[in-house]
Amino acid sequence: DGGITQSPKYLFRKEGQNVTLSCEQNLNHDAMYWYRQDPGQGLRLIYYSQIVNDFQKGDIAEGYSVSREKKESFPLTVTSAQKNPTAFYLCASSKGPQGALWNYGYTFGSGTRLTVV
Amino acid sequence: SQQGEEDPQALSIQEGENATMNCSYKTSINNLQWYRQNSGRGLVHLILIRSNEREKHSGRLRVTLDTSKKSSSLLITASRAADTASYFCAIGGTASKLTFGTGTRLQVTL
Numbered sequence: 001d002g003g004i005t006q007s008p009k010y011l012f013r014k015e016g017q018n019v020t021l022s023c024e025q026n027l028n029h030d031a032m033y034w035y036r037q038d039p040g041q042g043l044r045l046i047y048y049s050q051i052v053n054d055f056q057k058g059d060i061a062e063g064y065s066v067s068r069e070k071k072e073s074f075p076l077t078v079t080s081a082q083k084n085p086t087a088f089y090l091c092a093s094s095k096g097p098q099g100a101l102w103n104y105g106y107t108f109g110s111g112t113r114l115t116v117v
Numbered sequence: 118s119q120q121g122e123e124d125p126q127a128l129s130i131q132e133g134e135n136a137t138m139n140c141s142y143k144t145s146i147n148n149l150q151w152y153r154q155n156s157g158r159g160l161v162h163l164i165l166i167r168s169n170e171r172e173k174h175s176g177r178l179r180v181t182l183d184t185s186k187k188s189s190s191l192l193i194t195a196s197r198a199a200d201t202a203s204y205f206c207a208i209g210g211t212a213s214k215l216t217f218g219t220g221t222r223l224q225v226t227l
Contacts, residue, residue, distance in 0.1 A: 031214075035217075041219060042120075042219035043205070045214065088157075092159075092160075102147055102150075102209025102210065102214060103147070103209065105162035106150075106160070106162060106215065107162065108152075109159050110158055111157070113157075
């Protein structure tokens, strides 16, 4: 079955450490997204990518980095510059022409819960 | 801001009752989408309604859109305990991607 796989499900980060969250999709979707969700809050967009080798900053990109070397993969690195990284991270993908990514529904992964220890 | 605002923030009903939640927005839209999120899980797409549509149905779900009032409502009929979740509206506006609201937490009790 097609879908999005996020790993790991739980991740613990020490102070000053970079960590990478994995997101893989086999839906043949062009666009992929990373969102952050804090307890009881909505989703805030970190980065998104409309095509391979291209990505754009979202609303809260500081302290995060991404790459899009393959259509299927969009890993997110939480760097030591992100001072408050504890949150639930959601990856999503969609069809949609560039510039109109709202035209289709998004498919979400099951999330990665990151905790700073 | 293109962000939708859901109302109420939390809703508690008994099984069998109908649940209605609302989403208001401030800008023009191309479409509005509703998603469900079970606790600790990802979001699931429920319905997409385009700006030229007024009502859509999917099983026990009914979505209405009033562009003159810049609002949408999601009605879940004959609620079940399994409907317990958070529900988000997402705005497909003039920006290139969706903007999500803060959600309504629905609790359906037996």
